[in-house]
Amino acid sequence: MYTETFSQMKKQLGQLDKWLGTAAEHARGKSFDPIVFPALRLAPDQFPLARQVQICCDTVKLAASYLSGKPAEPQPDTEQSIEELQTRVRSVISYLDGFSAEDFAGAATRVVSQPRWKGEWMTGADYFVQHALPNFFFHLTTAYAILRHNGVALGKRDYLGAQTKRPPAA
Amino acid sequence: MYTETFSQMKKQLGQLDKWLGTAAEHARGKSFDPIVFPALRLAPDQFPLARQVQICCDTVKLAASYLSGKPAEPQPDTEQSIEELQTRVRSVISYLDGFSAEDFAGAATRVVSQPRWKGEWMTGADYFVQHALPNFFFHLTTAYAILRHNGVALGKRDYLGAQTKRPPAA
DSSP states (O other): OHHHHHHHHHHHHHHHHHHHHHHHHHHHHTTSOGGGGGGOOSSTTSOOHHHHHHHHHHHHHHHHHHHHOOOOOOOOOOOOSHHHHHHHHHHHHHHHHTOOGGGGTTGGGOEEOOGGGTTOBEEHHHHIIIIIHHHHHHHHHHHHHHHHHTTOOOOHHHHHOOOOOBOOOO | OHHHHHHHHHHHHHHHHHHHHHHHHHHHHTTSOGGGGGGOOSSTTSOOHHHHHHHHHHHHHHHHHHHHOOOOOOOOOOOOSHHHHHHHHHHHHHHHHTOOGGGGTTGGGOEEOOGGGTTOBEEHHHHIIIIIHHHHHHHHHHHHHHHHHTTOOOOHHHHHOOOOOBOOOO
């Protein structure tokens, strides 16, 4: 199920790209500079939109890297505009395009650790379900919530994207 | 991975229960009535906290039911207080406690449909990853965001809960 879940996360990044585009259009329609958006936040001590997008991107990129053993280039978190954030999102979509089911064959039993865990580690299976998955959706949904709270016209369909629904039985 | 993911969603419901408790404490500390919280929302045309919690609960309950074939009692969405929302959350945790790995043995190939899909259907595998999982985390994180936006002291650790980290190698 790693492959299917990464495929879903890649789809969600595509939706995030669209929400950012909708936000930029919204700003132009209201005659304010879209550069306002990346600094908006829901609480003074919560990360702003730009950081939510960056962490969302890094969460899935690092998860794919840790669970496959394939390297991932660090990205410096310097994005300041909507367009730069979209470029960041698209870079991770491209990165995920380079994976296939075989890359995740041994994912569940890999040893995963992060520098700030001070030597502690998780199995790949635990790391994916307990850390990567909830964190990814946390930052994705928080980005959506910041836009929604600030008047961008988004709805559940924009969140979910296309679903593989099949036609009624004849 | 159905079992592991439902286990994670159950853990997240336990965290949601705690956030609601923290919100009630916050209200009492500030001398306002906690009944204010369930009606709060991030945008005038987005569901308030109570509905976010109800949909979050129903999403995982119905997913477990659809993917196992085990029945689930409908719940009428009448909760108005923090305590009633906590009771709803706990009822779903109890419901999930009744499942084991065998219940999800045939989940991936089940035919899943909902009344409003007008006969369209999804495979269990597609439904879980494309619909249930992203919807669950959407409503969970939106509930968190509403509380966070309104001053409740929550952080990422409260969101994630305990993780199965293992000690450094000797």
